[in-house]
Amino acid sequence: MDERVKKIYEAADYIKGRIGEGKPLAGIVLGSGLGKLAEKIENPVTIPYKEIPHFPASTAVGHKGNFIYGTLGGKQIVAMQGRFHYYEGYSMEYVTLPIRVMKVLGIEYLFVSNAAGGVNFSFKVGDLMVIKDHINLLPNPLIGPNMEEFGPRFPDMTRPYSPQLCNLATEIASEKGIELKGGTYLASTGPTYETPAEYKYFRTIGADAVGMSTIPEVIVARHSSIPVFGISVITNEAHDDYAPDYVNDGDDVVKAADAAADKMTWLFTKMIEKL
Secondary structure, eight states: OOHHHHHHHHHHHHHHHHHTTOOOSEEEEEOTTOGGGGGGOEEEEEEEGGGSTTOOOOOSTTOOOEEEEEEETTEEEEEEESOOOGGGTOOHHHHSHHHHHHHHHTOSEEEEEEEEEEOSTTOOTTOEEEEEEEEEOSOOTTOSSOOTTTOOSSOOOSSSSOHHHHHHHHHHHHHHTOOEEEEEEEEOOOSSOOOHHHHHHHHHTTOSEEESSSHHHHHHHHHTTOOEEEEEEEEEEOOSOOOTTOOOOHHHHHHHHHHHHHHHHHHHHHHHHTO
């Protein structure tokens, strides 16, 4: 067996031993400062990443590093309270390992979230942007020998984010009077925040929001034919016309994400109820 595949199944087998016979309907990846959703999971089984075979440690600010199984919106789910990033020094194999583990556990949908800079001038801090498409400036996680057990060599990416799930989100949010933006998410390597010239470039090539994650997970999920819903919480205005004393600050990003987390939690919960 391919060593990469062996690691995936060893991690999944360990988790199955902790959660029993349950089969989660959906997997959720919680980004910087967005871990509050984990508090809404009922009957949780919480497994620190350090206990799961082959899982890296989550070192980013605002990422607690727990794998949680339980009930949300009346459905069984698994959630990552914090993700792994390329900028932490992890290879794409490890950045995306949990997504394939979730696939083995049986998820049928993947929900991803992140804190992002609003490149689009109309976006303000606290806005929620439904990810409709993306631009990937990170290494593609499918480079290398294909894992035939999970999907084809050349997976289609025409619709990386499920139109059905995007429409469901819009329908649910409108009933509550929550405004959702929509747009294209761009992922760069980090860990530096971008320069004003880079923000201008990203806007020019079609990005509405920019971050340092998410897309590798989405690519691996789509390789495995898992429908994906993604949302970016706009935590800073990524413009190229800053005031002379403006600085991007990681703590401010986490605070802004925390302030918007309740809306995102409500939306994810209601969407899962309807799956």
